[in-house]
Amino acid sequence: MADQVVDRPVAGAGQFFGRQRELKALRADIERAGLDTLSGRKAPRARVLLIAGRPGSGRTSLAEELVASLAAKYPDGVLRARLTEPGGTPVPTERTARELLDALDIAGPAGADGDELAEMVREALAVRRVLLLLDDAVDAAQVDPLLPENPDCLVVAVARGPLTGIPDVRPCTLGGLDPKSAIELLQSHTGSVRITVDPQAAETLTEVCGGQPAALVLAGAWLGARPKASVADLSKRLHAQPGEPVARAFRLLHDSLPQPSARILRLLSLAPLGLADAHTASALAGCSVSSAQTTLDEFAALGMLRTAENGEYEVPGHIVPLLRQLVEEVERPAEVQLARARMLERTVRLLQSCRAVTEPEGSPARRRLAGLPRALRFTTPRSAAEWLRARQPVLLACARLAVADGELDTLARRLVAALVRALAAHRGTEAAAPELYGLHSLVLDVAERRGLHRERAAALLNLADLDAGTGRTEDALARYRAALDAGRAAGDPYAIGRAMESVGGSYQELGDWLRAADWYGRALAHRLARDxxxxxxxxxxxxxxxxxxxxxxxxxxxxxxxxxxxxxxxxxxxxxxxxxxxxxxxxxxxxxxxxxxxxxxxxxxxxxxxxxxxxxxxxxxxxxxxxxxxxxxxxxxxxxxxxxxxxxxxxxxxxxxxxxxxx
Missing domain, CATH: 1.25.40.10 (Tetratricopeptide repeat domain)
Known part of the structure; x- marks a missing residue:
């Protein structure tokens, strides 16, 4: 039997209401004869079930309900991947494939492209029987490279609309919940009394919400926080709000919050991957960690956040665009940039603390660690390693966002450097090579944008070393030559000597002894001149x-x-x-x-x-x-x-x- 993949529960999963007709249709679609079967051929790939709907329609909840009911039939477990970041940015195939390989305990080579990693995923799934959930796909180009070439696997894809280009896929398109299920969902937040005394108002409210689960959850949370408010009153308030049902309910709930809490909520749209813990919220808002924790708990109770693992909270994907719109309308750009800077600075200090705890007792790093506030200290290397492991996706996303911002390059460079050191200290450079490759690429982006020749030379040398370690000698040679040019432009004798010697090593690896000897000779002359x-x-x-x-x-x-x-x-x-x-x-x-x-x-x-x-x-x-x-x-x-x-x-x-x- 292939290695079993642990099925991890989805953060914030709760009760499921309605959608029985859709579930029945999806289960029937698994057994439906495909085009290959009708023509007498064996299906070459896994069957794909598509759940299509707008954000907030409950499409992911339906997919999770379906996966939970089918998981027992797939002995090698369930794999999950989200193909769109909060806010709508598509996730590159390289990153998705690497996440799936990590879940399968398969190491992907550092610096490998999306095609190579996707091929590794397909090879791994060809000998396994897994259920693959691909959430929030933008188009077929994201899904197709990851489809297992194994009819014993099943793929459940979630998207806004059809995935044109993938054959033999019939979308299960979601509208609103049926009235009975919509009222049950609403009642789970408000209690039965207000629904029972005015059933007509409850039906009106579900119609105003369009039967959309996300809008109903927010409306129910508003009522749940106001025991004396009537259902009819909420319906009138929502009618007065402009926009789609989810936007109406969200705006009403946001405007009812105290001003400090509303500001924290808006700034959570800056959290990488839509995931925030108390430290992130504290840094964004400039408040204490304990106050931030209390506020996050309140947001989770109101349905505006989902409780995730490791003390984190997830901003639902349908709420992130609404929060970003509010940030543009309400917050001053300078304040938003300051909030980003505080978040990056807090992250840098946590990473420095994470690395310092691995140093010997009495070392300068441990003495600096003792001087940090208690909230920023790690008591043991094990607790620091666990934090780094749990937060790694968010930390990598934070580094990518900081570099892409372009306005906080100094903080971005400090963040990347601190993350590189923390990963090397806790995991070792070889085990962390795939992550380090991406981080060195970010350093290279900043160095080229700012004309920092010394940093450019260092990043190129690091990337070339990783290329050489994975057998991409030609790529390494090109980067070593570029590093030599950058080292000369910076007047950096270390980079010059290192690059010359590495060029020689690349030619030696390629079996070109004469060129290798020539470059070693140049490097030797450089060292002789410097004694x-x-x-x-x-x-x-x-x-x-x-x-x-x-x-x-x-x-x-x-x-x-x-x-x-x-x-x-x-x-x-x-x-x-x-x-x-x-x-x-x-x-x-x-x-x-x-x-x-x-x-x-x-x-x-x-x-x-x-x-x-x-x-x-x-x-x-x-x-x-x-x-x-x-x-x-x-x-x-x-x-x-x-x-x-x-x-x-x-x-x-x-x-x-x-x-x-x-x-």
């Missing part, structure tokens, strides 16, 4: 390695001797012994076994002085091989026995690695 001795010794070794591969043994031997000399001047005895061992290897390749033997013996002695047992054993084995070739098997056996003693009877576990490999 950077450790880097000089390392580069002599890399130059020697590519000359060896190219068959230029004389050059390689001179380079290894120079590397050995540099390591000896630095008192780095293990590296000195390794350089001697590589020189012996070149002498062996060049057909000079006597010289190889002498150099190996010298290297063994220096490895012994350095206390590097594994290197000493490896050199003993090389000596044995050389002695065999020279016709002295007795001496060879002695050296092999010595290697076995050094390694505790496991001589085959030891090898000599060249400096080029280690670097």
């Amino acid at each position: 950077e001795r450790a880097d000089q010794a390392r580069l002599y070794g890399r130059l020697a390695a590519v000359n060896t591969y190219a068959g230029r043994y004389g050059e390689a031997l001179r380079n290894w001797r120079a590397a050995a000399s540099g390591h000896r001047r630095l008192a780095d005895l293990p590296s000195y012994a390794r350089a001697l061992s590589e020189a012996a290897r070149v002498q062996e390749y060049a057909g000079r076994p006597e010289e190889c033997l002498r150099t190996c013996e010298e290297a063994v002695e220096w490895a012994r002085r350095a206390g590097d047992v594994r290197l000493q054993a490896a050199l003993q084995l090389r000596l044995a091989d050389t002695l065999d070739r020279l016709g002295d098997p007795a001496a060879a056996r002695l050296h092999r026995a010595a290697a076995e003693r050094l390694l505790g009877g496991e001589p085959s576990a030891c090898e000599i690695r060249s400096a080029s490999v280690e670097d």
Whole structure:
């Protein structure tokens, strides 16, 4: 059986009212014979059920109700993805596919594009039986790349209208709730008394709300907060409001809030992904965390927010555009920008605290952490790691929004830097590589927009390293060359030297030994001019390695001797012994076994002085091989026995690695 995917409940899910006819039709559509079946062919892909309706029509609730009733038939679980951000921005396929792969515990390569990741999703689902819920799709182009090529899977898609381009899909289009279900939904918020004493007014109210669940929830919340208000009075108030039913109910509820609470609600439209916790609300409004928490709880009780996991609250997608419209009408642009800046600054401080808790006790970072307010401190590395894991999607979205804003680039750069350090501290650079790739790309965007050559060089180097680590050597080479140009424009000697050496490494990976040697030579000249001795010794070794591969043994031997000399001047005895061992290897390749033997013996002695047992054993084995070739098997056996003693009877576990490999 394939790995099971945990079915996570939807935040804020509550009672479900009505839609029995639609549920019955959707279940029947699963068994309906498709075009392929009618033509005698096996269906090549999963069946797609489409629920179409306007935001606020209850389309997602219907999809979740359907998924809950079918989940038991899909042993590999339920996967969910939202294809549109609050406010209407489509989510790129690359991000959606990566989220699905994460849910399947499959690592997507850092920097992979949407096509590659979508192919990985389809391959993973081809051997699983899952139910895939794709919520709030904009068009067929978002859905089609993710469809499993497996008829045992089922896809439930939610969209505003038809998904033209996906064959054999019949949309289940939603209107308003039937009167009975609409009144039941309203009654769940108001209680039965006011509905029972004036059933005609209740029916009128459901008609004013158009039977839209979102409007009915807001209307019910308004009545629930005012026990003395009548249903008829609410109907008159809603009639007086302009716009669609959901907008009317929302505006009425918003205008009834105290001014400070209404302002917090409006500013929640700035929350990344429509998700906010008490810290986010506190920073946006400039109030205390406890006050923000109380206000968020009140909004959730009024149906304006949904309670999410990890202490977060979600602004429903149909409310975000209404809040943004109010922000434009009521708030001054300078105040909105200040609220964004406060939110970013609070996020930066939380990330710095998240990383600082991983530092040793007594370190400067821990001392700074102790000076932060209690609300911004993490008590243990585990609590910080859990917070980072839970908030990671929001933090990444916050970084994207900050960079896209363009007016807060200094804060955006600080935020990205803090997030990179926190991810590296808690997850390690290798595990966090996909997220780091996106963050370095954001830094590059800001650097290019602001003409920051040093930051541009650093971002290009980081991206190129990640490209190289995933086998995209050509892409890495292009970025290393661009980083070299940026480093020269910035006058940054570190970036220049690093880029030159990395260009050489890329050519070495591509097997172009001559170009690799040329670039290593340029990097070496740069280090020699700056008298950077450790880097000089390392580069002599890399130059020697590519000359060896190219068959230029004389050059390689001179380079290894120079590397050995540099390591000896630095008192780095293990590296000195390794350089001697590589020189012996070149002498062996060049057909000079006597010289190889002498150099190996010298290297063994220096490895012994350095206390590097594994290197000493490896050199003993090389000596044995050389002695065999020279016709002295007795001496060879002695050296092999010595290697076995050094390694505790496991001589085959030891090898000599060249400096080029280690670097």
